[in-house]
Amino acid sequence: MAENGLQSQLRGFGVDVGGSGIKGALVDLNTGQLIGERIRIATPQPATPDAVADVVAEITHRFGWEGPVGVTLPSVIQQQTAQTAANIDKSWIGTDVKDLFTRHLPGQAVTVINDADAAGIAELYYGAAKGAQGLVVLLTFGTGIGSAVLYNGILVPNTEFGHFELGDVDSEVHASAAVREREDLTWPEWTARVNDMICGMEKFFWPDLIIAGGGISRKHAKWMPNLDIRTPIVPAALRNHAGIVGAAYAAANGICP
Numbered sequence: 001m002a003e004n005g006l007q008s009q010l011r012g013f014g015v016d017v018g019g020s021g022i023k024g025a026l027v028d029l030n031t032g033q034l035i036g037e038r039i040r041i042a043t044p045q046p047a048t049p050d051a052v053a054d055v056v057a058e059i060t061h062r063f064g065w066e067g068p069v070g071v072t073l074p075s076v077i078q079q080q081t082a083q084t085a086a087n088i089d090k091s092w093i094g095t096d097v098k099d100l101f102t103r104h105l106p107g108q109a110v111t112v113i114n115d116a117d118a119a120g121i122a123e124l125y126y127g128a129a130k131g132a133q134g135l136v137v138l139l140t141f142g143t144g145i146g147s148a149v150l151y152n153g154i155l156v157p158n159t160e161f162g163h164f165e166l167g168d169v170d171s172e173v174h175a176s177a178a179v180r181e182r183e184d185l186t187w188p189e190w191t192a193r194v195n196d197m198i199c200g201m202e203k204f205f206w207p208d209l210i211i212a213g214g215g216i217s218r219k220h221a222k223w224m225p226n227l228d229i230r231t232p233i234v235p236a237a238l239r240n241h242a243g244i245v246g247a248a249y250a251a252a253n254g255i256c257p
């Protein structure tokens with residue numbers, strides 16, 4: 001029994017809400033590994049708060065999970081209110097996300113966190129930022145560009161480096177992974193755009209380390225060595241599970257921006 005009790009304390013549950021899929025899994029909080037398979041359900045369209053929260057509740061119920069739930073969103077989350085909605089339905093802006101998810105998952109503690117911040121937490125405790133001192137910036141390249149800033153092991157939440165402007169467009173419009181596919185850019189063409197973005201950031205930020213995450217980090221050999229930037233850069237360790245893992249960690253440890 002004691003062993004079972006201990007085991008359940010070390011488990012967490014995270015759900016990562018993305019533009020095309022909502023993914024949830026049990027997480028071993030000792031190792032940062034998923035326990036068993038994750039479940040993915042296509043993001044409802046339109047991805048309104050109630051429609052998304054329904055899917056989050058369905059995934060949670062499918063696992064029979066009754067403990068704390070961590071949920072990521074591609075939005076600034078301030079005091080559990082969504083403040084932005086760059087790549088998700090605009091009706092999220094101003095939504096009290098704690099209230100929303102508590103209505104859909106009554107009796108369960110729900111913690112909502114920005115998706116890149118969740119990935120930053122996952123890298124901090126289980127991945128490429130573990131033990132790193134100084135200023136670490138995680139950039140996630142996907143539909144948009146997310147960012148997480150860690151300083152000596154502490155998350156500075158809600159940075160939005162994907163929205164600083166390069167010329168007259170947001171840097172995520174210039175250099176996200178989705179843009180590479182949409183515009184059919186070659187690796188050198190896309191790498192040059194990422195280079196522009198990071199050099200832009202380096203003008204006013206002096207990180208000790210940059211971690212590149214998102215699906216594209218798997219293909220790091222194709223682009224990362226060709227960057228001409230000041231800061232050392234490494235690929236993320238957790239790849240596309242980072243959001244789930246970081247959300248589960250945040251929920252279990254009361255990290256609640």
Ligand code: BGC
Pocket residue numbers: 073074075076084086087114115116117140142143144145146147160162172
């Ligand atoms: C959003 C961020 C999010 C990132 C990655 C951006 O468009 O503004 O909050 O972290 O996309 O999903």
